[in-house]
Amino acid sequence: MPQTTRILHLSDTHAFGDDRRHYGRVDTAAQLDRVLAAIDERRRFDLIVVSGDVSEDGTEASYRRVAGTVGEFARSRGARAVFAMGNHDRRAAFRAVLGAGQPAARERQPDGPLDRPVV
Secondary structure (H helix, E strand, O other): OOOOOOEEEEEOOOEOOOOOOEOOOEOHHHHHHHHHHOOOOOOOOOEEEEEOOOEOOOOHHHHHHHHHHHHHHHHHOOOEEEEEOOOOOOHHHHHHHHOOOOOOOOOOOOOOOOOOOOO
16 A cells, blocks of 8 residues: 655745734734644644745745744654745745755755755
8 A cells, every 4th residue: 555645735824024914914923823723733744845935025034933833833743844935935035044945954055946856
């Protein structure tokens, strides 16, 4: 029987590095916390993918915020976290905090593209 890979996909977190709200109304940090809290604590994942527009303001603080929240959740579920850029993301800040998108992986090309396969 083939092994099942369990993936949780989160998209467009639009995080800010401070307490600003998206469109002046949406607390994106609180929404991410709510989404993760709504997932049954018994659920286990192999991979958590955060794709597209991880950050809204492109600051290192915003990437640290999402990486901390998702990283803690991933560890508690026995999963690995992987991040992919979107159009609001800023390459330099993304790379400074998340490397090529796989924080647990060793960076092979520190100045190369942010397009690594997940293995």
